[in-house]
Amino acid sequence: MKILKRILLSALVLVTLLAALLLAMKDKITLGAEAYLYGYPLVIMETTRIQSAKYIGPENQLRMVRQFPNAQFKDVVRPNVDTLYTTAFISMKEGPWVFDMPANDKRYELMPFMDAWTNVFASPGTRTSGNQSATYLLASPKWDGQVPKGMTLLKSPTDMVWLIGRTQTNGTADFATVHELQNRLRLTKWPTPENSASAITDSKRDAKPDWQVSLEPSLPPVAQMKALSTPEFFNRLMQLMVSNPASTEDAPLIERLAQLEIKPGQAVHLSWSNALSFSLGRWIANQRVMKALNTKAQDGSWSYPPLNLGRYGTDYNMRAAVAMVGLGANLPEDAMYPNTALDHQGKALNGQHRYRLHFAANSLPPVKAFWSITAYGADEYLIDNPIQRFALGDRDPLVFNADGSLDIWIQASPPDQKEAAANWLPVQRGAPFLLNARLYWPEDKALNGQWKMPVVERLN
Numbered sequence: 001m002k003i004l005k006r007i008l009l010s011a012l013v014l015v016t017l018l019a020a021l022l023l024a025m026k027d028k029i030t031l032g033a034e035a036y037l038y039g040y041p042l043v044i045m046e047t048t049r050i051q052s053a054k055y056i057g058p059e060n061q062l063r064m065v066r067q068f069p070n071a072q073f074k075d076v077v078r079p080n081v082d083t084l085y086t087t088a089f090i091s092m093k094e095g096p097w098v099f100d101m102p103a104n105d106k107r108y109e110l111m112p113f114m115d116a117w118t119n120v121f122a123s124p125g126t127r128t129s130g131n132q133s134a135t136y137l138l139a140s141p142k143w144d145g146q147v148p149k150g151m152t153l154l155k156s157p158t159d160m161v162w163l164i165g166r167t168q169t170n171g172t173a174d175f176a177t178v179h180e181l182q183n184r185l186r187l188t189k190w191p192t193p194e195n196s197a198s199a200i201t202d203s204k205r206d207a208k209p210d211w212q213v214s215l216e217p218s219l220p221p222v223a224q225m226k227a228l229s230t231p232e233f234f235n236r237l238m239q240l241m242v243s244n245p246a247s248t249e250d251a252p253l254i255e256r257l258a259q260l261e262i263k264p265g266q267a268v269h270l271s272w273s274n275a276l277s278f279s280l281g282r283w284i285a286n287q288r289v290m291k292a293l294n295t296k297a298q299d300g301s302w303s304y305p306p307l308n309l310g311r312y313g314t315d316y317n318m319r320a321a322v323a324m325v326g327l328g329a330n331l332p333e334d335a336m337y338p339n340t341a342l343d344h345q346g347k348a349l350n351g352q353h354r355y356r357l358h359f360a361a362n363s364l365p366p367v368k369a370f371w372s373i374t375a376y377g378a379d380e381y382l383i384d385n386p387i388q389r390f391a392l393g394d395r396d397p398l399v400f401n402a403d404g405s406l407d408i409w410i411q412a413s414p415p416d417q418k419e420a421a422a423n424w425l426p427v428q429r430g431a432p433f434l435l436n437a438r439l440y441w442p443e444d445k446a447l448n449g450q451w452k453m454p455v456v457e458r459l460n
Helices: 002-055 172-183 196-202 221-227 230-243 248-258 272-293 316-326 418-423
Strands: 083-091 097-101 120-122 134-139 152-155 160-168 186-189 355-359 367-377 391-393 406-411 424-426 433-442 456-458
Touching (some): 002 083, 002 160, 002 221, 002 230, 002 272, 002 316, 120 152, 230 272, 367 424, 406 418, 418 424
Parallel strands (some): 134 152, 406 424
Antiparallel strands (some): 097 134, 097 186, 355 406, 355 456, 367 391
16 A cells, blocks of 8 residues: 555656646747747848858948849749849948938939848938938947038947848839939948048949859758757857847846846857757747738738838737748838738639729829839749739839729730730739739828728639
8 A cells, every 4th residue: 555655656746747847848938939039030130141241242332233033033032123222231340331322303212221130220211311312320339429410320229230222113124224323322431441432332333143143052041040950040149149239128038048048149058958948939939920921811802011010129920920031121101012812702813814903093002102013923933924024003004994993904814905905914824823012102091001902803
């Protein structure tokens, strides 16, 4: 009898210990998931910076993209054919820097600066600066010098900064005009060094597509992130946080990590149980993000990105999700991106059918700049077609109906009526596709939900 009691007591103790271990692991799994989503944007920004230096050009120099992508372009999902890009990764450790934007009354211009956590901390351009010239002093978070007269201070919260500028481009015939506008932008060291002339010349270098820069295979940053082991991910995160510190709002999560000796600037040594817990948490976090991203409206309506894009605060889940599928998102007041893959019946869009997108009179996308609608294949790349038309928008010679309404025809073959061909957005026959609208400088009624995109009507 005593032996049985001892066995039962031992079993009870063992069960209690296992329950405590599972409870402790549960808490660590949850923490691992939260910390992974928290740190993902910073780590992928560094991965992208390194990739950019290898395939596009050195940091601290403006790089101009001079042409639109085509259907063979597979480097970035959902590329746009509305703007030409001016980009640069900029190190605040080597600054301050002066960014000059000459007067521009020809095209809508947007030059957002992102910190290392993917928050947009400044958005110079037509919306904020008008058409007048402007000069900005871009400085580190610790810089406390005197701002020169005629300059506006842009202080970055982090040492890593990414400029992803866009200039409105009205088709391929507009390249020459936009190239001229791009060439006038300047990024120079401050105070101006003796070799300032070469610095200005360097700033005008063109960004070349990956296939023109290197014959080495280019593994996209997202794929590189997936290949990182969990300990390596957190080691990179903690090292990056030295120069790109957490905000004061992040203190609760940082304190919880510190209890496991995971601290900025220190090497991360995870015990086997912590490594297992964090790996499980990372897997769960990825699954939840992908599920959320793949959840579409079932009524055929369009999906609208949240209004906290570019300034996420403590919404770590949203910040990570955007970094995974759309790194470099603009502020909503600069650009909105409604999208859909469903028709008005809630069925998947497919090139075996014909569709109509009908805008009632006076119900076109409300913008202060311009709008477009782009078709993408299921792989989220541009769809090859005989007329090489990938998007339609208000800069195209669209044909309106007598009552002022507008029909856009989305189908694999040209419309029967000759005048409707101007409003034809080609897709691939028998293949699924999706639509992405872009509203540049949207009006308030688009931002607050008073205006919505019309449903995609299936015709056959």
